[in-house]
Amino acid sequence: MNLRIALFGITKEIVGQSQLELTAPEGQSVEQLMQQLQSTYPGLRQLTSFAVAVNNEYAATDYRLHERDEIALIPPVSGG
Amino acid sequence: MLIELTDQPIDVAAALAAVQADGAGAVNAFIGTVRNQSTGRSVVRLEYEAYDSMAVHQMRKVAEQAQERWPMLQQIAVIHRKGTLYIGDVAVIVAVSTPHRAESFAACQYIIDTIKQVVTIWKKEFYEDGQVWVAAHP
Numbered sequence: 501m502n503l504r505i506a507l508f509g510i511t512k513e514i515v516g517q518s519q520l521e522l523t524a525p526e527g528q529s530v531e532q533l534m535q536q537l538q539s540t541y542p543g544l545r546q547l548t549s550f551a552v553a554v555n556n557e558y559a560a561t562d563y564r565l566h567e568r569d570e571i572a573l574i575p576p577v578s579g580g
Numbered sequence: 581m582l583i584e585l586t587d588q589p590i591d592v593a594a595a596l597a598a599v600q601a602d603g604a605g606a607v608n609a610f611i612g613t614v615r616n617q618s619t620g621r622s623v624v625r626l627e628y629e630a631y632d633s634m635a636v637h638q639m640r641k642v643a644e645q646a647q648e649r650w651p652m653l654q655q656i657a658v659i660h661r662k663g664t665l666y667i668g669d670v671a672v673i674v675a676v677s678t679p680h681r682a683e684s685f686a687a688c689q690y691i692i693d694t695i696k697q698v699v700t701i702w703k704k705e706f707y708e709d710g711q712v713w714v715a716a717h718p
Binding site: 558572 | 612628634671704713718
């Protein structure tokens, strides 16, 4: 399946673009996606925290992704 | 409930007016502003970047959690700014109204503290000699 991933803040700088498109096996979990991204972009390992959001909610690491999911990488937030 | 993410200057008076309620004897507001220094460095300006749809969704969720926790809450307003901000600019306002003051203080603090933990907004500080994404690195 094809996944489209939105990037913000420092993750956008680490990856060098604001959106990633990648092909992943059906049923890929959030954790597997995070591991894949961290090995491709080691800078992601240096962050204080690193989460994935699916459809505007923080996703559990065992959540299995679907092609239509709106996926985003969430580096440490700093609003307020 | 007024929940907003905006690239325009925040109208504090309008936010306070939005939480006026006949049943409220207390209005409490937290106003977050841009200060001129951070960890010993002189800040020139800030840039807030947001994942808009999730940020608004999470701000609403936090306000709803406060409403559940303090059912006497009358009105809630949460407005967060994004884009480029300079020293003294208002970055965020949280305003609540309740019958009595204790719940007003507590709910207001809960909302701003939780927003800072979960809402998808990122702050980049610009100094005279560099720039840093706040809280990104240990």
